[in-house]
Amino acid sequence: MGASKTDSFTEGQQAIASIAKALGHPARVAIVEYLLKVDGCICNDIVDKLPLSQATISQHLRALKDAGLIKGSIEGNAICYCVEGKTVKRLQSYIAGISAKLTAKGTECC
Amino acid sequence: MGASKTDSFTEGQQAIASIAKALGHPARVAIVEYLLKVDGCICNDIVDKLPLSQATISQHLRALKDAGLIKGSIEGNAICYCVEGKTVKRLQSYIAGISAKLTAKGTECC
DNA sequence: TCGTAATATCGCAATATTACGATCACCATA
DNA sequence: TATGGTGATCGTAATATTGCGATATTACGA
Secondary structure, three states: OOOOOOOOOOOHHHHHHHHHHHHOHHHHHHHHHHHHOOOOOOOHHHHHOOOOHHHHHHHHHHHHHOOOOOEEEEOEEEEEEEEHHHHHHOOOOOOHHHHHHHHHOOOOOO | OOOOOOOOOOHHHHHHHHHHHHHHHHHHHHHHHHHHHOOOOOOOHHHOOOOOOOHHHHHHHHHHOOOEEEEEEEOOOEEEEEEEEEHHHHHHHHHHHHHHHHHHHHHOOO
């Protein structure tokens, strides 16, 4: 035993967890930041920007895509990736919800 | 090789990644939600609420505490955990920043 | 001080992640 | 049809996570 007991939690909890997990590695945070900075949402210049191999970056891109945080469309013989606003907003409103409940509560208890 | 190449990224990226990673498991999302729901921020009723052993929950609590997402104070012979607003707000404003940059950009490119 | 409830930690097994080199597949264009 | 650039995938090694039972540890009350 020891595998992720992922079922036995709600859909919502799993959905948030999987988005958060995708952002749970500095390389992927860096990739998202890069995609935001580059205005054209260009593709694999990323390989030159990060100290990781092409294979590894491709894996991270896949993780981000699986989580719905980015999407890519074929653009000639390259691929154009960009951040998917919908998913970002979903995470954003979830965190905002937590934050709101906290301030509604008033004092932090401990 | 194969270990996390975590260095070679900025402090900020690592900080966000570690907070996000802490939320990257449904059990931990569930724990945070529970701590928000319970008004008194009570301790280990959690063991009864989740289908996980006490040892496992204690581990998840530690992960959340290490990430700064919760804090605990000793309360008699029990422990009172609660969500740490400061860290939630940090994540919140980071995600809001991404979201803002996206809408500033106008159309999603791909 | 003894017993008991609440937590933390240790040690282990199962599984997942991270990273890379080596290919493979695809498309454009020479 | 070759050739080169772009990206995905495979195989593999190193490491991390997840989960649990067993065992501390700590604090309270009898």
